[in-house]
Amino acid sequence: MRCEDLDELIEALADGEPVTPDAQAHVAGCASCQARVELARAVDRLLLAREVPAPPEAFTAQVMRRVQQERWRVEQFVDAGFNVAITAGFLVALSGVVGLLWSFGWFSVDVGTVATAVTTFAPWTRELASQAQTLIIGVALLSSALALWWWVEGETV
Amino acid sequence: MDAASEHRLLERCREGDEQAFRELVERYKRLVFALVARSITDRGRAEEVAQDVFVRVYRGLPSFRGESRISTWIYRIVVNVLIAERRQPVTEPLEGTGEVPREFGAADRQFDEMTLRDRMEKALQRLPTNYQVLVNGHYLKGMQYEELAAALNLPLGTVKTHLHRAKRQLRHLLETEYR
Numbered sequence: 144m145r146c147e148d149l150d151e152l153i154e155a156l157a158d159g160e161p162v163t164p165d166a167q168a169h170v171a172g173c174a175s176c177q178a179r180v181e182l183a184r185a186v187d188r189l190l191l192a193r194e195v196p197a198p199p200e201a202f203t204a205q206v207m208r209r210v211q212q213e214r215w216r217v218e219q220f221v222d223a224g225f226n227v228a229i230t231a232g233f234l235v236a237l238s239g240v241v242g243l244l245w246s247f248g249w250f251s252v253d254v255g256t257v258a259t260a261v262t263t264f265a266p267w268t269r270e271l272a273s274q275a276q277t278l279i280i281g282v283a284l285l286s287s288a289l290a291l292w293w294w295v296e297g298e299t300v
Numbered sequence: 301m302d303a304a305s306e307h308r309l310l311e312r313c314r315e316g317d318e319q320a321f322r323e324l325v326e327r328y329k330r331l332v333f334a335l336v337a338r339s340i341t342d343r344g345r346a347e348e349v350a351q352d353v354f355v356r357v358y359r360g361l362p363s364f365r366g367e368s369r370i371s372t373w374i375y376r377i378v379v380n381v382l383i384a385e386r387r388q389p390v391t392e393p394l395e396g397t398g399e400v401p402r403e404f405g406a407a408d409r410q411f412d413e414m415t416l417r418d419r420m421e422k423a424l425q426r427l428p429t430n431y432q433v434l435v436n437g438h439y440l441k442g443m444q445y446e447e448l449a450a451a452l453n454l455p456l457g458t459v460k461t462h463l464h465r466a467k468r469q470l471r472h473l474l475e476t477e478y479r
Contacts, residue, residue, distance in 0.1 A: 153471065154464045183471055189417050190439040196337035198329045199347060206325050206354045207318070213355055 144169040149176050157183035230288045237287055241280060251276075306370055313361050325354055328374055331440065335378050338436040340385065341425070353381050372450045375437065383429045416474075423473035431466035438463055 144165050152162050156170060157180050170176045199205075245251070254275060312320030332353050337346040356377050364373055424432060437448055449459040 151468070154467045179471070179475075182474065183467065185416055186420060186467065186471060186474070189420055190435065193338070193439060195330075195334045195440060196343075196346070198333035198350065202329055202333065202347070202350070203322060203325045205347075206329075206351050207322060209351055209355050210318075210321065210358045213358060 146173060146176055149173075150179075153179045153183050156180045157187055226292055230291055233287060233291055234284050237284060241283075303369075307366060310361070310364070310366055310370065321358065324357070324370070328371065329354075331371070332374060332378055334440050335375075335433060335436050336382065338424075339382050339429070339432055341421075349381060349385055353377050356381065368450055369447070372447055375433075375447065379430065379433050382433060386429050419474055420470070423470050423477070426473055426477075427466060427469060431462070431469065434459070434463055435466050435470070 146169075149166055149169055152166050153176070155162055156166070170180060254273065309320055309324060313324060329350070333346070333350045336350040336353065337343065340346040340349055353374070357374060360373075360377070424435065427435065434448060438445075445456055445459055449456045454462070
């Protein structure tokens with residue numbers, strides 16, 4: 144038996160496991176293989192004696208904090224998705240109602256009156272006034288969305 | 301911990317019982333931290349990675365069917381997290397270097413244990429992650445062959461063989477690159 148052939152048995156020999164008489168005979172007469180077995184035993188001893196690293200005192204608290212962050216993130220994501228869906232739906236419905244009222248002529252804003260009211264402030268208000276209808280509708284939609292958001296948040300707390 | 305109490309703890313965790321998850325962390329933190337800290341030498345990073353393991357456990361709770369033991373499942377997560385953490389490619393093939401080890405002389409045998417320990421720690425970092433965790437897990441004394449076998453999804457005999465191979469590769473590294 145050659146040293147190379149014995150290489151696979153070194154750990155078994157170090158652990159005291161049974162090996163073939165050939166292998167035993169080789170080790171008995173080979174200083175190199177004896178050194179390998181000795182090294183394997185030393186490695187085994189050192190592995191057993193290795194210090195077991197202990198977690199820090201605050202480890203559990205740190206994990207719980209991260210888990211809470213994780214939970215919060217998931218809840219935020221679900222909340223945000225829900226709010227966006229609800230708001231979008233509501234805005235679409237509201238736009239439809241406003242459009243309907245507009246088409247029947249039941250809802251309009253007198254641009255001239257608004258313009259007269261704002262001319263005293265500054266020249267740029269005239270530009271603003273021409274967009275008054277759009278702005279009013281926008282503010283109404285935004286207020287509705289915010290009110291809905293507030294209501295949904297209030298329900299989930 | 302018996303199977304029934306393990307199941308109860310899992311159910312409580314799944315129901316969102318924070319105290320139950322805290323118990324789970326308390327129960328397994330030593331094992332997880334020891335396995336991680338033995339593979340990652342930077343203590344701060346090891347703490348972060350060990351926390352990551354538990355965050356993954358938390359995320360995985362709804363899909364964990366309880367077919368294996370919690371420790372087995374957690375061990376598998378540790379291995380996956382460590383593999384992901386270890387970005388550098390493994391330079392050593394599983395079956396060893398293929399080089400004929402140099403012979404050890406009398407002087408080598410007289411290396412004191414401190415030196416050998418230092419060399420061994422460096423060599424351990426060079427082992428493939430699976431081997432590294434296998435060796436670390438086995439020598440923590442808490443990890444039985446059976447648990448290792450279940451965690452690695454390997455037959456018991458194969459685990460023993462792999463452990464021998466891991467130690468052989470470690471010895472080869474010590475004989476060649478970390479003399």
